[in-house]
Amino acid sequence: MQEFTESRHNFEECMKCTVCTAYCPVLQVNPLYPGPKQAGPDGERLRLKDPYFFNYALKYCMNCKRCEVACPSGVRVADLIQSARIKYDKSAPKLRDRILASTDFMGRLARPFAPIVNGVTSLGVTKTVLDATMKIDHHRSFPKYSARSFERWLGRRAKEQAAFPEQVAYFHGCYVNYNYPQLGKDLVKVLNALGVGVQLLDKEKCCGIAMITNGMTGLATRHAQHNVEVLGKAVDNGLKVVTTSSTCVFTLRDEYPHLLGVDNSAVRESLLIATRFIFEKLEKGAQLHFRDDFHMKVAYHTPCHMERMGWGVFSEKLLRMIPGVEFTLLDSACCGIAGTYGFKKENYQASQEIGQALFDQIARVAPDVVACDCETCKWQIEMSTGFKVMNPVSILAEALKTDED
Numbered sequence: 001m002q003e004f005t006e007s008r009h010n011f012e013e014c015m016k017c018t019v020c021t022a023y024c025p026v027l028q029v030n031p032l033y034p035g036p037k038q039a040g041p042d043g044e045r046l047r048l049k050d051p052y053f054f055n056y057a058l059k060y061c062m063n064c065k066r067c068e069v070a071c072p073s074g075v076r077v078a079d080l081i082q083s084a085r086i087k088y089d090k091s092a093p094k095l096r097d098r099i100l101a102s103t104d105f106m107g108r109l110a111r112p113f114a115p116i117v118n119g120v121t122s123l124g125v126t127k128t129v130l131d132a133t134m135k136i137d138h139h140r141s142f143p144k145y146s147a148r149s150f151e152r153w154l155g156r157r158a159k160e161q162a163a164f165p166e167q168v169a170y171f172h173g174c175y176v177n178y179n180y181p182q183l184g185k186d187l188v189k190v191l192n193a194l195g196v197g198v199q200l201l202d203k204e205k206c207c208g209i210a211m212i213t214n215g216m217t218g219l220a221t222r223h224a225q226h227n228v229e230v231l232g233k234a235v236d237n238g239l240k241v242v243t244t245s246s247t248c249v250f251t252l253r254d255e256y257p258h259l260l261g262v263d264n265s266a267v268r269e270s271l272l273i274a275t276r277f278i279f280e281k282l283e284k285g286a287q288l289h290f291r292d293d294f295h296m297k298v299a300y301h302t303p304c305h306m307e308r309m310g311w312g313v314f315s316e317k318l319l320r321m322i323p324g325v326e327f328t329l330l331d332s333a334c335c336g337i338a339g340t341y342g343f344k345k346e347n348y349q350a351s352q353e354i355g356q357a358l359f360d361q362i363a364r365v366a367p368d369v370v371a372c373d374c375e376t377c378k379w380q381i382e383m384s385t386g387f388k389v390m391n392p393v394s395i396l397a398e399a400l401k402t403d404e405d
């Protein structure tokens with residue numbers, strides 16, 4: 001792993017304005033967290049003198065990157081905090097953390113027994129036991145597993161997809177492959193309507209973000225190195241790589257070099273969120289045809305990592321293009337779940353308090369669906385508000401006019 005230096009995340013540029021502190025969602029609800037300025041640039045000055053000054057309260061950082069969006073000096077505040085955890089935190093991950101972070105392993109294990117696993121994990125007694133023994137909060141429900149993987153579904157259609165004049169590779173991620181293949185199918189439907197075929201990558205692995213945040217940095221690094229090699233093969237063949245997960249694409253593009261020291265420069269600019277790829281195709285003259293009878297009241301939540309990349313605008317513009325969509329852009333806010341963060345008993349209350357302003361606004365807007373590009377935001381919003389959440393790609397797919405219409 002590449003060694004981090006004091007200049008790596010440019011903390012010297014911090015001018016102590018405390019804007020990052022004002023925008024930190026954790027600091028507003030958790031008095032144990034020192035805040036991004038103290039945990040990041042201020043703390044780094046001390047840590048460089050002596051690792052003794054490492055603060056275990058850094059674990060409360062959600063890595064939402066809102067401090068970095070707010071920073072007028074461009075300091076990578078959240079990266080400073082996560083890098084310090086990687087470098088100085090010598091505690092071993094708990095069994096709970098390993099289970100929550102091992103999405104590929106758990107997906108492969110659960111898929112053959114999906115109906116049984118889904119039934120057991122939804123039981124109140126199971127949640128109570130997990131709360132008492134592993135500190136996975138009993139309010140949380142695990143996402144349901146699919147009995148069939150997306151890879152298997154698309155693999156059977158490889159020849160059909162290869163016939164399209166333009167091709168892209170799809171980094172589907174764990175969620176689409178093991179939990180919700182329909183999102184992948186929706187992407188294929190939309191891209192095929194644009195004359196684009198979809199290819200699987202050669203044995204992709206989990207992007208590794210949950211491993212990074214749960215102290216499994218070595219395994220995350222190995223995943224990153226494997227994925228960069230796999231992505232490189234696709235890019236060398238002239239393909240763009242699209243994803244439907246804001247967290248996956250952010251991790252692949254930014255966390256690999258910034259936190260893991262894995263060089264992705266050969267592939268980084270070819271990695272796009274699907275809504276950006278689709279929007280740019282339409283801007284160049286491609287067309288999608290929509291149903292005349294489609295009507296939907298949509299409220300769009302911009303995930304924190306989409307906001308950090310500045311890419312929420314592509315999903316917003318696409319949704320506004322659909323005739324029959326009554327669109328509301330929700331205020332910039334963190335939903336509070338931050339991947340596995342909100343599943344942990346010690347973080348659950350703060351997680352809900354962080355998201356409350358967003359939940360309240362959704363209730364006031366009362367949409368038919370909330371649109372969002374992040375799967376864990378989907379789980380949090382659906383659990384906390386009762387409103388259905390759909391990826392913008394799935395809304396596009398539902399609105400498309402097909403030959404059968």
